[in-house]
Amino acid sequence: MHRTVxxxxEFRLGGHSDVILSIAVAAGTPILSETLSIRSDRGQIVPQELVDRHGTRLHRIAAHAGGYSIHYHAVVAGQRPVEPASPLDHLLYLRPSRYAESDKLFRFARERFGGLHGQVLLDAVASFVHDGLSYVPGSSGPSDSAATTLSSREGVCRDYAHLxxxxxxxxxxxxxxxxxxAPGLTPMDFHAVAEAWVDGHWRIVDATRLAPRQSLVRIATGRDASDIAFVTNHHANLTLDRVEVGAVAQTLPMDDQRTPVLLS
Incomplete structure (x- = not known):
């Protein structure tokens, strides 16, 4: 399946800053064409590319005060191989994290889903979150977590995934x-989903059900939103003025939610 993303x-910096972008498709993705343009008011910038153990590609720039314009475009063909989970992954992704505080929600989760295992557990959790939350753009902030989402019962894709x-x-x-x-996503934006280790594979869980899982193109992988932000910076204020995301597939597959899906 060919997908164009x-x-x-556009953002402004108040001073010298270390800026990290996470907008390129993951390493190992079969790419037919790709361009990344980073311009400041002083001209074109060539970033440093860093790749983590999951294939997340980070583009880092040492930036000065002023305005910046970033444009990324890629045409993807086929599926990216999904790496197996290591013993370290099994430990790391069972631990509570900043936005997915499994320790705070332990009692609720055990009372609601206790005794369920494997794909049955995965389906039950996905259905509960989908049915129990309302998708409301702008309803959550950058500090909201799984615990606050469970309390408010509303959010956007990152909140669904954290819960x-x-x-x-x-x-x-x-x-x-x-x-x-996410081709087919409305409103179009960067999308966030969960991925769970079930029966020897990483399975995609999108409790929003706003886009077919089969069409997704991986960008970044991590513990929670703190690891996959599309832009982060240090040492100076960053004001984001514009974000525009595009994702189109040749055909959008039907997603019946009952079939396990691996993300490319």
Missing amino acids: SAAL VIAFLRACDMPARMVSAY
Whole structure:
């Protein structure tokens, strides 16, 4: 399946800053074409590319005060191989994290999903989060977590994913977060989903059900939103003025939610 993805960012910096972008498709993805342009008011910038153990590609720039314009475009063909989980993954993705506090939600998760295992547990958690939350753009902030989402019962894709991850970890299933380009998503944006280790594979869980899982294109993988943010910076204030995301597939597959899906 061919998919065309793109992102455009504009931001201003108040001083010298270390800026890290996470908008490129993951390493190992079969790419037919790809461009990344980073411009400041002083001209074109060539970033440093860093790749983590999950294939997340980070583009780092040593930036000065002023305005910046970022444009990314890629055409993807086929599927990216998904790496197996290591013993370290099994430990890391069972632990509570900043936005997926499985320790805080342990009692609730055990009372609701206790006794369930494997794909049955995964399906039950996904259905509970989908049915129990309302998707409300702008309803959550950058500091909201799984615990606050459970309390408010509303959020956006990152909130849905955090709650799924926290419940699964509380029930002893390794779970992590993935950012992705999502053809078919409305409103279009960077998308966040959960990924759980079930029967020897990482299975995608998108409790929002806003885009077919088969069409997703992986960008970044981590514990929660703190690991997969599309832009982070240090040492100076960053004001984000524009974010525009595009993702188009040749055809959008039907997603019946009952079939396990591996993310490319």
